[in-house]
Amino acid sequence: xxxxxxxxxxxxxxxxxxxxxxxxxxxxxxxxxxxxxxxxxxxxxxxxxxxxxxxxxxxxxxxxxxxxxxxxxxxxxxxxxxxxxxxxxxxxxxxxxxxxxxxxxxxxxxxxxxxxxxxxxxxxxxxxxxxxxxxxxxxxxxxxxxxxxxxxxxxxxxxxxxxxxxxxxxxxxxxxxxxxxxxxxxxxxxxxxxxxxxxxxxxxxxxxxxxxxxxxxxxxxxxxxxxxxxxxxxxxxxxxxxxxxxxxxxxxxxxxxxxxxxxxxxxxxxxxxxxxxxxxxxxxxxxxxxxxxxxxxxxxxxxxxxxxxxxxxxxxxxxxxxxxxxxxxxxxxxxxxxxxxxxxxxxxxxxxxxxxxxxxxxxxxxxxxxxxxxxx
Amino acid sequence: xxxxxxxxxxxxxxxxxxxxxxxxxxxxxxxxxxxxxxxxxxxxxxxxxxxxxxxxxxxxxxxxxxxxxxxxxxxxxxxxxxxxxxxxxxxxxxxxxxxxxxxxxxxxxxxxxxxxxxxxxxxxxxxxxxxxxxxxxxxxxxxxxxxxxxxxxxxxxxxxxxxxxxxxxxxxxxxxxxxxxxxxxxxxxxxxxxxxxxxxxxxxxxxxxxxxxxxxxxxxxxxxxxxx
Numbered sequence: 001x002x003x004x005x006x007x008x009x010x011x012x013x014x015x016x017x018x019x020x021x022x023x024x025x026x027x028x029x030x031x032x033x034x035x036x037x038x039x040x041x042x043x044x045x046x047x048x049x050x051x052x053x054x055x056x057x058x059x060x061x062x063x064x065x066x067x068x069x070x071x072x073x074x075x076x077x078x079x080x081x082x083x084x085x086x087x088x089x090x091x092x093x094x095x096x097x098x099x100x101x102x103x104x105x106x107x108x109x110x111x112x113x114x115x116x117x118x119x120x121x122x123x124x125x126x127x128x129x130x131x132x133x134x135x136x137x138x139x140x141x142x143x144x145x146x147x148x149x150x151x152x153x154x155x156x157x158x159x160x161x162x163x164x165x166x167x168x169x170x171x172x173x174x175x176x177x178x179x180x181x182x183x184x185x186x187x188x189x190x191x192x193x194x195x196x197x198x199x200x201x202x203x204x205x206x207x208x209x210x211x212x213x214x215x216x217x218x219x220x221x222x223x224x225x226x227x228x229x230x231x232x233x234x235x236x237x238x239x240x241x242x243x244x245x246x247x248x249x250x251x252x253x254x255x256x257x258x259x260x261x262x263x264x265x266x267x268x269x270x271x272x273x274x275x276x277x278x279x280x281x282x283x284x285x286x287x288x289x290x291x292x293x294x295x296x297x298x299x300x301x302x303x304x305x306x307x308x309x310x311x312x313x314x315x316x317x318x319x320x321x322x323x324x325x326x327x328x329x330x331x332x333x334x335x336x337x338x339x340x341x342x343x344x345x346x347x348x349x350x351x352x353x354x355x356x357x358x359x360x361x362x363x364x365x366x367x368x369x370x371x372x373x374x375x376x
Numbered sequence: 377x378x379x380x381x382x383x384x385x386x387x388x389x390x391x392x393x394x395x396x397x398x399x400x401x402x403x404x405x406x407x408x409x410x411x412x413x414x415x416x417x418x419x420x421x422x423x424x425x426x427x428x429x430x431x432x433x434x435x436x437x438x439x440x441x442x443x444x445x446x447x448x449x450x451x452x453x454x455x456x457x458x459x460x461x462x463x464x465x466x467x468x469x470x471x472x473x474x475x476x477x478x479x480x481x482x483x484x485x486x487x488x489x490x491x492x493x494x495x496x497x498x499x500x501x502x503x504x505x506x507x508x509x510x511x512x513x514x515x516x517x518x519x520x521x522x523x524x525x526x527x528x529x530x531x532x533x534x535x536x537x538x539x540x541x542x543x544x545x546x547x548x549x550x551x552x553x554x555x556x557x558x559x560x561x562x563x564x565x566x567x568x569x570x571x572x573x574x575x576x577x578x579x580x581x582x583x584x585x586x587x588x589x590x591x592x593x594x595x596x597x598x599x600x601x602x603x604x
């Protein structure tokens with residue numbers, strides 16, 4: 001009986017083109033769009049300022065500063081009329097130790113101005129060190145060499161680790177887990193459509209009259225949707241690895257173990273199935289189920305860090321995020337993609353998801369039994 | 377075969393069944409006539425264990441419905457008014473599914489196909505069947521468990537005259553297999569043509585139960601006994 005119910009559910013979902021689009025095409029498109037759109041946010045080489053330089057100091061040092069600035073990929077040499085920033089080196093800038101004048105043409109954010117200042121300072125200080133070194137060399141080669149050894153190159157002075165790794169997370173690593181999580185909860189659409197259609201057409205009544213227990217009806221939906229969810233996860237990962245790079249965006253890198261990836265995916269899908277099942281058995285019409293399902297998915301996503309990353313939320317919102325199963329799933333996936341996590345590292349998130357799934361499934365069985373006793 | 381005695385059922389303040397009583401002979405085709413809201417669907421629902429009742433007594437095949445619901449379900453079958461199958465599955469896939477759910481045998485499976493003339497549409501998606509073919513599939517599913525009792529809830533709604541006549545003929549043939557049929561309908565001519573006996577339900581009560589003979593004027597009974 002169980003295998004027949006599972007096979008039926010499988011066939012029904014696989015023949016529902018709209019549901020398949022919602023489950024596979026929609027998150028794949030989101031991954032593509034968001035990875036490409038967020039590419040520059042996560043790129044190290046992204047910050048660049050369009051600058052023009054007005055040099056009134058004809059000294060070799062000033063010329064060298066100009067040369068160094070244009071060599072830096074953070075600065076793009078632009079005609080004065082198109083530049084965002086105009087740098088003015090006044091007459092006797094080096095000799096009289098004058099300030100560089102910075103004329104900001106277009107609006108820049110405070111953090112961009114800070115970044116501009118930091119990047120400029122690096123070049124100015126390097127130049128000043130060169131001058132000091134040159135002067136010192138007349139007196140002491142040793143002192144000059146000591147000054148020369150002072151490097152202002154960031155890579156030589158600073159070692160940055162992102163989540164204990166030297167690699168920066170790329171936009172694809174951020175967007176793939178987000179849309180896997182969001183996409184999985186969209187099984188509410190096929191599940192509720194099939195369930196409510198069964199109820200409206202009296203197929204459920206017929207099955208009950210054939211002694212099919214409510215628990216079996218609910219649990220038989222787990223197997224097909226679990227498999228579909230794993231397929232969904234694999235497809236989204238493949239989109240991240242193979243499709244996204246076609247659009248000049250970094251490919252997805254999985255730093256954690258594959259067993260961890262499948263374990264969190266299993267736990268997340270169980271929780272999505274339980275939640276969808278609960279809405280499907282509670283709703284009266286397909287419209288009600290898809291509306292409630294859609295809204296609750298968006299709310300859980302917004303709270304859980306799908307729409308807005310948790311790390312930029314205020315503290316109380318980050319605490320609130322913990323009530324959303326999407327947040328548990330997202331944390332688990334991010335640990336795997338960014339932190340080389342194994343099953344042991346994602347066990348707490350997985351257990352919470354599995355518990356949520358089991359509890360919601362059991363509540364669904366109770367609701368279905370009550371409805372069955374009351375003539376659906 | 378079926379004894380319904382003084383059964384009461386309410387939905388809040390609304391009395392759906394108000395002391396309904398009737399009895400159905402084994403192997404007969406029994407018609408339940410009544411206007412909308414008379415209580416036909418409620419009693420069908422109760423007889424199939426899909427709804428409870430407050431007072432009264434129901435015995436089916438000498439078994440008390442309240443205590444032997446599972447056993448009674450095994451020997452009975454419901455053919456709902458709606459097309460209670462899966463339109464995205466083919467005829468064969470639907471029959472396979474309902475057959476496996478009830479663990480029925482191949483012989484019965486074949487019989488359900490033959491009696492309902494479904495041989496030529498087995499691989500057709502149910503959604504693409506004609507109205508009459510859909511009705512026949514709906515009925516075939518009801519035959520899969522080799523039932524001793526079949527409950528038909530207005531099985532000819534929305535069916536063209538040719539298919540209607542085919543359906544009624546196939547239901548008539550169930551008598552040859554010793555199946556007891558309980559048939560609800562609005563259609564007086566259908567019940568007159570098909571049934572051996574009829575009960576007219578009005579406001580949750582049995583207004584009259586009578587055998588149908590060539591002389592029975594069902595129309596007269598219906599207008600006299602109901603408040604329609």
